[in-house]
Amino acid sequence: MLKIDISKALQFIPEGAVQKMGADAHAANKALEDGTCPGNDFLGWMHLPSGITPEFVAEIQATAETLRQECDTVVVAGIGGSYLGARAVIEALQNSFAWLIADKKNPTILFAGNNISEDYLYELTNYLKDKKFGVINISKSGTTTETALTFRLLKKQCEEQRGVETARKVIVAITDAVKGAARQTATKEGYKTFVIPDNVGGRFSVLTPVGLLPIAIAGYDIAQLVKGATDMEAATATDQPVEENPAAIYAIVRNALYQSGKKIEILANYSPKLHFIGEWWKQLYGESEGKDKKGIFPAAVDLTTDLHSMGQWIQDGERTIFETVLSIGEPNHTVLFPHDEENLDGLNFLEGRRVDQVNKMAELGTQLAHVDGGVPNLLLSIDRLDEYHIGQLIYFFERACGISGLMLKVNPFDQPGVEAYKKNMFALLGKPGYEEATKAIRERIK
Numbered sequence: 001m002l003k004i005d006i007s008k009a010l011q012f013i014p015e016g017a018v019q020k021m022g023a024d025a026h027a028a029n030k031a032l033e034d035g036t037c038p039g040n041d042f043l044g045w046m047h048l049p050s051g052i053t054p055e056f057v058a059e060i061q062a063t064a065e066t067l068r069q070e071c072d073t074v075v076v077a078g079i080g081g082s083y084l085g086a087r088a089v090i091e092a093l094q095n096s097f098a099w100l101i102a103d104k105k106n107p108t109i110l111f112a113g114n115n116i117s118e119d120y121l122y123e124l125t126n127y128l129k130d131k132k133f134g135v136i137n138i139s140k141s142g143t144t145t146e147t148a149l150t151f152r153l154l155k156k157q158c159e160e161q162r163g164v165e166t167a168r169k170v171i172v173a174i175t176d177a178v179k180g181a182a183r184q185t186a187t188k189e190g191y192k193t194f195v196i197p198d199n200v201g202g203r204f205s206v207l208t209p210v211g212l213l214p215i216a217i218a219g220y221d222i223a224q225l226v227k228g229a230t231d232m233e234a235a236t237a238t239d240q241p242v243e244e245n246p247a248a249i250y251a252i253v254r255n256a257l258y259q260s261g262k263k264i265e266i267l268a269n270y271s272p273k274l275h276f277i278g279e280w281w282k283q284l285y286g287e288s289e290g291k292d293k294k295g296i297f298p299a300a301v302d303l304t305t306d307l308h309s310m311g312q313w314i315q316d317g318e319r320t321i322f323e324t325v326l327s328i329g330e331p332n333h334t335v336l337f338p339h340d341e342e343n344l345d346g347l348n349f350l351e352g353r354r355v356d357q358v359n360k361m362a363e364l365g366t367q368l369a370h371v372d373g374g375v376p377n378l379l380l381s382i383d384r385l386d387e388y389h390i391g392q393l394i395y396f397f398e399r400a401c402g403i404s405g406l407m408l409k410v411n412p413f414d415q416p417g418v419e420a421y422k423k424n425m426f427a428l429l430g431k432p433g434y435e436e437a438t439k440a441i442r443e444r445i446k
């Protein structure tokens with residue numbers, strides 16, 4: 001089971017603060033369970049893991065199997081919550097060089113619809129020219145510009161390359177049950193569809209088909225992912241004492257640190273496979289807590305890589321940060337430190353030891369150095385990188401995010417700030433219906 005160690009953070013928090021905040025954390029967790037908190041129309045994620053039936057998993061697996069048979073490449077089009085969860089899980093599980101490995105048993109999964117870069121889209125469509133590709137069009141609203149643009153291009157290319165009938169078999173839509181362009185197109189074309197439930201917000205949707213279908217297509221065991229999440233759902237429920245609930249402990253300590261002036265949280269990993277877990281976590285916490293002029297700024301680093309770039313700042317810069325280290329117990333492979341006859345680098349003393357032992361000492365040494373430098377440190381450990389433990393981690397972060405946001409006294413489930421750029425972009429582009437805004441913004445920039 002995921003473990004949390006807060007012993008290297010406590011010295012930075014006023015004595016007794018953690019105990020005092022226990023009642024708040026319990027109340028926040030109870031409000032989530034009872035559905036009495038702000039944003040309570042978006043609590044569908046709470047019991048998603050335990051509510052997923054074997055039949056539903058089988059339906060997703062069957063669709064995944066069709067795409068696995070019919071495609072060498074599958075493009076997942078989506079942005080934000082309709083993108084990051086699937087990518088985070090797939091990249092945590094897959095071979096670091098998956099794209100380069102010939103003779104693959106799994107289709108290559110590509111991600112698009114998450115930017116408006118012309119070069120990216122040119123290069124993507126060019127790459128796909130000789131591929132038997134399929135598309136998963138993921139958009140809850142069904143109208144997000146980045147995704148809609150990408151889907152237009154991919155639908156046309158897929159139909160031209162593979163014929164309209166085959167395209168209908170290898171394009172899947174994951175969207176609202178009735179509303180939006182993605183739903184309308186899917187109905188018209190007869191695509192296989194999955195629904196994003198109304199009461200699950202984008203950033204909490206990785207355990208819906210939004211995450212589960214791409215993960216299954218990539219060849220991973222979604223039943224184990226759901227099992228890990230289900231076990232964490234039980235471990236973080238209000239019938240567990242707060243002091244044994246890892247999500248409540250995480251929420252308490254990060255709020256206590258925030259109140260003590262630590263405004264930035266850095267999520268640090270020691271495996272490049274976790275890079276996108278960091279990206280997913282940034283969205284989850286950034287969109288949930290950054291509002292009403294409040295909220296911890298979520299940042300992420302990949303270590304030891306970034307110790308050679310951001311390490312100086314973390315060790316010695318402005319003391320407004322704390323660090324949460326994501327640690328993996330056992331790697332999935334073994335590599336031993338090799339012997340070198342000449343020993344010019346002086347590293348023969350490490351000969352025969354696991355590389356992971358060196359990595360773990362880098363992790364511990366860095367933690368201690370950062371604490372000495374005034375950076376509070378939290379340690380989250382999972383046993384290994386597999387579907388079950390990633391399922392635990394996902395639900396842990398989601399539950400802690402709900403508790404933490406409510407303790408901060410914000411609505412963790414809305415994102416009003418995301419609309420501002422869209423309004424300006426449409427006004428600048430002269431979208432019909434935006435005439436007044438277009439006039440005003442053009443005045444502003446002339």
Ligand code: PA5
Binds near residue numbers: 204
């Ligand atoms: O968390 C969120 O709500 C957002 O990040 C959305 O997922 C993102 O904006 C994409 O929206 P949609 O799925 O409607 O295309």
